[in-house]
Amino acid sequence: MKILVTGGAGFIGTNLCNELRSRGHEVIACDLYNTDRDDYIRCDVGKSRQIEKVFEQYGPFDYVYHLAAEYGRWNGEAYYENLWQTNMIGTKHMIRMQEKEKFRMIFFSSAEVYGDYAGEMTEAVMEENRIKDTYQMNDFAISKWAGELSCLNSANMFGTETVRVRPVNCYGPHEEYTPYRGFIPKFIFHALHGKPYTVFKGHKRIIDYVEDTCRTFANICENFKPGEVYNVGGRSEWEMDISEYSNLILGTVGVSESLVTYKESEPFTTKVKKMDFSKAVRDLKHDPKIDPKEGIKRAVEWMKWFYRL
């Protein structure tokens, strides 16, 4: 299969390209910057001409994994121009291309679309539940939900075939640290550099090791059901309080808790995210194998290597 991965030099994108290539697919990656990679072309999906160039040079594609996005709540609030340009206008460019070229698309949404939903997040929640229970709480979340709706409208109007995925707390190798990253890379980076960090109390999360996730994402081509949407994340029995993850990281890195300041729960942030992944298990053979202890060990190793520590 010939596959394009937008955002292919990013965290999930890099891992996904590795997984798809290991299965023998012909994979082209594109991302914002020039890189030293093979089978790669620079393309800002917010610029339609650059997308056209990718298709002229490498198309047609059977599948497009559309990962390119400005990521993260606070990043989206600070750099909302970039967020909307890439996440929404860029996605619309991809959809218009899809209407013409007829490839199948996998659109990467986010568990953030569920907003502050208090119950167990099944995919059906975003169809059946009371709207106000899932008001998205930041522009990143809003942009991802807007992208999902645009995919659905294109399917209705033009018969495009898209599967949407909603990853949650994916972590692991190839995730470089920025202040806008999730809590796992933040804690690891800070612990490795002896820098203090803050842990907000009372937030429970399930984390998902990226190689597990990417196996599941790669399986989508093998059982592609247009119109479907899947939560993808770790095992519910792996759920821990964020402070427990912090302790695990401190232990793995071998530094003391004195780096950590504990604060009461973070405002405007969901306390507990309880998600249901049974649909991905059923349709996509979703089967996370690497538990947080092992995954964090590997993530720490990767960061030590990457930052030459």
Place this chain on the structure above:
Amino acid sequence: MKILVTGGAGFIGTNLCNELRSRGHEVIACDLYNTDRDDYIRCDVGKSRQIEKVFEQYGPFDYVYHLAAEYGRWNGEAYYENLWQTNMIGTKHMIRMQEKEKFRMIFFSSAEVYGDYAGEMTEAVMEENRIKDTYQMNDFAISKWAGELSCLNSANMFGTETVRVRPVNCYGPHEEYTPYRGFIPKFIFHALHGKPYTVFKGHKRIIDYVEDTCRTFANICENFKPGEVYNVGGRSEWEMDISEYSNLILGTVGVSESLVTYKESEPFTTKVKKMDFSKAVRDLKHDPKIDPKEGIKRAVEWMKWFYRL
């Protein structure tokens, strides 16, 4: 009161400035283009620097009516880059300015946010109902709902004070014709120019004369309830089939039905929009006076004057 009207040279904006000025308010208008108007400054709300210039030159403001937007379903699908830049990034620029400057804002959403909702559209529908019943069906609608959510999030996080309004089928003087306008200006323009047009059968609508609407919009400053949202439109007893509006227009202009091609119902378009305006009646003294017959007469007169017919 000192008031800024973004999109102030547009259809509703022009009428709203007239109404606000007639009440003695100090009104500054801004819009995309240079014009011959007084108390006006060119500003593309998608460009933060241009907004800053408006505030430096004319601020501070007590109220901002944020009307500037790319309008219309098919316009939004054809020119989605402009849509998202103006409607979303532009709105976010205004919200960020509001967080700093603390003016009260009136955000112009649209009845399109209700999607294809089949029941009576009360404001509570967008809080209480099943999400899937109100999936927005095009990017214009999605962008307006996204804008509403951003206003709500800013109110929660920064205490900004905003009232949202959802106008529906507003028509009348100062609405210039483009192919992306609503059915009333389209039918009038075509009838006046002897050009054929299409009427899709089986769509019922209530139309609202712009001067009635703008009186209600102007009343918002006089009873401002932060966080509220209002449907604003005509009287339910004025509801008619689109073909009846067409007949009324043909009669007013004095041309024959032979201009019209009748087609089965338009795809991807709500058949009946049944809306509840009682909240605007209660809080904003909403009181539409000009019925469709009289309103269409005035709209026809205006177009004849504007197009020198």
